[in-house]
Amino acid sequence: MPIDEADAIAAARQFADHKARPAWRDGSVRVNRLIVAGHDCWRVTADDALSPSESDWSFEYDGGQSYLVETEGGQCIGVGLINGYTLVVPDKA
Numbered sequence: 001m002p003i004d005e006a007d008a009i010a011a012a013r014q015f016a017d018h019k020a021r022p023a024w025r026d027g028s029v030r031v032n033r034l035i036v037a038g039h040d041c042w043r044v045t046a047d048d049a050l051s052p053s054e055s056d057w058s059f060e061y062d063g064g065q066s067y068l069v070e071t072e073g074g075q076c077i078g079v080g081l082i083n084g085y086t087l088v089v090p091d092k093a
Helices: 005-018 056-061
Strands: 030-036 039-046 065-070 076-081 084-087
Touching: 005 030, 005 039, 005 065, 005 076, 039 076, 065 084
Parallel strands: none
Antiparallel strands: 030 039, 039 065, 065 076, 076 084
């Protein structure tokens, strides 16, 4: 059974927390659906939370975080980069 956007956000946040990724900026989460390397996914994107040493204008240069969560099963299968994704599972044919 496919998961919904809220489940995808929860899976991405759990993956990020487990991997000690930066905290997310509240209210910055965006979700859309796409196919990457044959996997039907939710892409969950969020801006990084500011560290105490950063100024408010820093968010304009923030690349943020992006996670791929499979619609079937809700497993986080990849991490987004500015120039693409790094998958943690093999490509589907």
